[in-house]
Amino acid sequence: MMDMDAVQEEINRDRRAFISKVFQGTIAGSLLLVIPAGAMDLAGIPEQIPGMRAETGPFITRRKFAFVVDITRCIGCGSCCVADRNEYQVPEGNYRTWVERYIIDDHDNVYVDSPDGGLDGYQEPRTDIPYPVRDTFFVPKLCNMCEKPSCVQVCPVGATFQTEDGFVLIDQKRCVACGYCVQACPYSVRFINPVTRTADKCTWCYHRVRKGLLPACVNVCPVQARKFGDLNDRESEVYKILHLPHVVSVLKPGMGNKPSLHYVGLRREVV
Amino acid sequence: MQPDYRSKYNTHLIRIIVTLVVLAAVGIVVRAMVLPESFGRYGHYRADAIQDEINRPIRNGTNASCLVCHPYIRKMHLEGVHRTVSCEFCHGPVADHVQDGRVIALLPKKQGAQIRTLCLRCHNRIIRARPRESIKMISMPQHLEEKHVRTDHVCNQCHNVHAPLMWVRQAREIVGVGEDKS
Numbered sequence: 001m002m003d004m005d006a007v008q009e010e011i012n013r014d015r016r017a018f019i020s021k022v023f024q025g026t027i028a029g030s031l032l033l034v035i036p037a038g039a040m041d042l043a044g045i046p047e048q049i050p051g052m053r054a055e056t057g058p059f060i061t062r063r064k065f066a067f068v069v070d071i072t073r074c075i076g077c078g079s080c081c082v083a084d085r086n087e088y089q090v091p092e093g094n095y096r097t098w099v100e101r102y103i104i105d106d107h108d109n110v111y112v113d114s115p116d117g118g119l120d121g122y123q124e125p126r127t128d129i130p131y132p133v134r135d136t137f138f139v140p141k142l143c144n145m146c147e148k149p150s151c152v153q154v155c156p157v158g159a160t161f162q163t164e165d166g167f168v169l170i171d172q173k174r175c176v177a178c179g180y181c182v183q184a185c186p187y188s189v190r191f192i193n194p195v196t197r198t199a200d201k202c203t204w205c206y207h208r209v210r211k212g213l214l215p216a217c218v219n220v221c222p223v224q225a226r227k228f229g230d231l232n233d234r235e236s237e238v239y240k241i242l243h244l245p246h247v248v249s250v251l252k253p254g255m256g257n258k259p260s261l262h263y264v265g266l267r268r269e270v271v
Numbered sequence: 272m273q274p275d276y277r278s279k280y281n282t283h284l285i286r287i288i289v290t291l292v293v294l295a296a297v298g299i300v301v302r303a304m305v306l307p308e309s310f311g312r313y314g315h316y317r318a319d320a321i322q323d324e325i326n327r328p329i330r331n332g333t334n335a336s337c338l339v340c341h342p343y344i345r346k347m348h349l350e351g352v353h354r355t356v357s358c359e360f361c362h363g364p365v366a367d368h369v370q371d372g373r374v375i376a377l378l379p380k381k382q383g384a385q386i387r388t389l390c391l392r393c394h395n396r397i398i399r400a401r402p403r404e405s406i407k408m409i410s411m412p413q414h415l416e417e418k419h420v421r422t423d424h425v426c427n428q429c430h431n432v433h434a435p436l437m438w439v440r441q442a443r444e445i446v447g448v449g450e451d452k453s
Contacts (some may be wrong), residue, residue: 042329045332045333045335045336046333046335048333058313058318058321058322059313059321072401073402074400075393075400075401075402075406076392076398076400077392077393078392079356079357079360079392082360083331083357083359083360086330086331086359086363086364087329087330087331087364088330089330101398120388120392121388121391121392121393121395122392122395122398122400123388123391123392123395123398124397124398125397125398125399133399136398136399136400136401137400137401138400158310158315158316158317159316160316161314161315161316161320162314163313163321164313169320169321169324170320171316171317171320171323172320172323173307173317173320173323174307174316174317174320203324206324206325206327207324207325207326207327207328207329208329208331210325211325211329213329213333214333216331219331219333219357220331220357220359220360222355222356222357222360222393223355223402223406224355
């Protein structure tokens with residue numbers, strides 16, 4: 001006959017082990033919830049886009065984001081380019097966003113330059129212009145987030161796509177860097193990132209927006225030349241700009257891509 | 272009797288059908304093996320790529336994320352005319368400084384000529400930017416000559432970079448000079 005005490009002892013030990021494991025698991029699990037796993041502690045930063053952190057679904061609901069660049073405000077300081085490089089650690093010589101300088105002389109010749117994408121600002125005037133300068137202005141460029149993106153249409157592997165909330169993103173794991181999208185983009189915002197060896201472009205800081213922060217470039221602009229907001233919110237600045245009388249246009253409207261990036265004070269010289 | 276022209280041999284048809292079925296089966300299996308699991312859930316793309324993009328680490332914070340730990344700078348910065356200037360523009364991204372609530376490294380401070388370059392990004396009259404709001408535009412070195420200081424002076428010798436007019440106003444109060452026109 002079996003020793004009943006030994007059996008009972010065995011069962012008790014298993015129970016104790018089981019209960020202690022459950023407790024350990026519970027404590028570890030709740031610690032994981034408390035300690036943030038991300039790179040930066042978001043808890044201390046107030047939301048810049050109210051209500052975004054409550055959105056948990058695959059897509060943003062009830063919002064239609066638009067980007068407005070006011071070229072009558074831009075002073076060409078290059079803060080946006082610095083912030084963008086810091087956010088994405090874009091390899092040198094590639095630009096997710098850049099600032100172009102347009103100079104028009106009094107013979108109506110147009111000169112465009114963008115040394116290092118405007119990353120260091122514009123410290124020097126151009127010296128190679130034979131006539132007196134009539135006008136100078138700066139045009140920040142970034143992804144136009146087209147409603148009909150030609151980059152998505154040409155991608156042979158489904159690596160670049162448009163989400164239901166209107167963002168055009170790149171799947172870094174799927175892209176084979178064939179470069180079709182780089183050629184298809186009418187606005188030349190795409191490039192092949194030499195580090196990741198995939199196509200890369202501005203995403204309007206999708207990861208920041210989904211966590212309630214403004215795009216890095218919008219956040220740093222000292223003169224509010226870059227504006228980002230919700231077109232479904234009638235109180236937002238972008239709604240007012242796009243629905244009240246303003247000189248508003250998009251780049252290359254004839255391409256039919258329907259950009260969501262709008263420019264205030266855009267002039268016909270800008271391409 | 273009408274001769275039966277129809278062939279009774281149909282093995283060629285069977286071969287074709289079997290080949291097609293095998294090819295289709297192989298195709299389906301290979302497709303299932305090659306395509307990522309979430310591909311096609313919302314469209315012709317991998318649905319998990321959206322989450323991958325969301326999980327990208329945030330490296331730039333906001334001014335609020337810096338000023339929460341730097342109360343002295345906070346007071347100066349928010350009261351000065353540079354209140355719209357981003358901390359991280361001059362100092363670098365907060366992710367290089369703080370990770371998981373802990374200071375991991377100090378951000379480099381701009382020194383000497385770097386400061387002048389930084390200031391002239393916004394305040395350089397010679398590039399003929401047209402700011403909408405009143406940004407003080409100056410020419411170098413004429414500005415230093417006007418103020419009767421040596422032309423190798425760096426901007427932050429007279430201007431506190433966080434509140435550019437703070438020292439200037441304090442000095443005027445002490446000396447008792449009226450508001451300068453420029």
